[in-house]
Amino acid sequence: MRDSVFNCCFAPPHPPPGRRDESHFQGNRALAPPPNDRRFLIFFDFDETLVDECSDDAVVSAAPGGSLPSWLKDTYRPGRYNEYMQRVLAYLAEQGVTPGTIISTIERLPPCPGIPALLRFLMSRPPRDFEVVCVSDANTVFIEAWLQNLGFRQLFLRIFANPAHFDDNGQLQLRPFHSHSCLRCPMNMCKAEIVRQYTAQRVRERGGRRYQKVLYVGDGANDFCPSLTLSPGDTAFPRRDFPMHRLIQEMGEAKPGEYKANVVPWSSGEDIINRLRKIVEEKP
Template sequence: MKNLISFDFDHTIIDDNSDTWVAKCSDKMLPDWLENSCRRGFWTEYMGRVFSYLGDQGIGAAEMETIMTSIPYTPGMIELLTFIADHKDSFDCIIISDSNVVFIDWILKAANLQGAIDKVFSNPAVFDNRGYLTVQCFHSHDCIECPVNLCKRKVLEDFLNHSKQQGLQYSKIIYVGDGRNDLCPLKCLKENDIAMPRKGYALDKLVSRICEHSLCLKPFVKVWSSGSEILFHLKQLYKTCIKEACTFRVNCVLLPTSFTSPFACSFPVGVFSDYLKYSITPWDIW
């Protein structure tokens, strides 16, 4: 069975906030009236006004893309996503982000990493006929804990339900994030899953506070500081998957030939017996 890795984007895959980074497109600071217009829980609405302001300054798609593709990746994250892209037989990967699809697409393509990601769930964004970037809320929801435009738990649950309807169930879910809005999706994870908050960031502090009050989340919690640490754990998980798959195949081979399971002939029995002559372990066979 495959594993699912779900990433946040800002301060997780990239080492900054894409929405605040875009302000670098302008030679001037954002005006106070604009910055003061931001209301808690209505960030996407605020970013719509920011994009409109930048458009008024004559900043178009080309200038914006140049700035956005200069945003740094979190250390080790390029190597991590490259590993995932090279092992799609074992890992599906999605992004659930409160950024927008245009920024995410630009940044992934600039590093040639779009092949690692199976699906991006983020706020829809397009350039209108004036050349202004416009953004919309991802969806509506009833969660009182999340911003009005995006509940990551609902996105994750909907994705898992859709996958199940397609006949796909994941062996393990790994959720990687940093922010307050990454706490809600952790609540739908199970004991076999892994929650990975970034060390020192808001999610890490929230999870620690929950555990201090003996209200620990169901998934195993593993804090990370760089993509290299996550990569280490994925490699260990990959090795486990390989061993489990090989054990399954070996067990199928050793079934009586009269057994009617369709898996009984995964390997020709005669071939497997030749391996045994040379005392090769099941892992070597794989």
């Protein structure tokens, strides 16, 4: 039996400012009822979508000499990156890399061009416009740290990512998000399953009322899969010339008309803002 997204670890909404909330590492817990009047549901990837690097690669810079030994790099197996990162984090702890060093490394990650402006735009909109969710193959500690540091954590109603926490010895413990049967995705996460299950559950919680549009912002090959769940009235925002964009283009050439969502490539968050301004003005 496959795991349900809602039996997995995810971050609760709106932790108190200035404090990293680790209560979501405790498993299932009662959450405050989410707002049910939002018009639009927008999903964001994290690595190379919100931040302009891969956070897992960036944390390697904290290792002695700024790189990993060859014997460790050679243990990587395709589709099992989460397991590989568990070994990387254990190695960093063995080398004396502290939690503070890891967090400060993540906090310094640069945002993608225009992303702070985009997040400020979403925060400035009327409360009933956007329900914002992060779905990422990074981990909860990295995402929470970065969003909190830039003051954007309160924007995100949910964060779906690989569960992580620092143990008593200071090692960042990492687990896979869930199991699934999707052949496109790495073993630890299928974002399409997360998007489908979350959207369906939210519609039930909203008394059957659907969102006016579902929007997805991403860059990678693992963002292509969830974009296939979007309907013709929805919009995919692939980062221009990144794998998600190329896969959408290839599908359009190989199977014209099969990709359902509207496609708006972006190079800067300003490109997304421009389209969102038009979307919020559309009549239901």
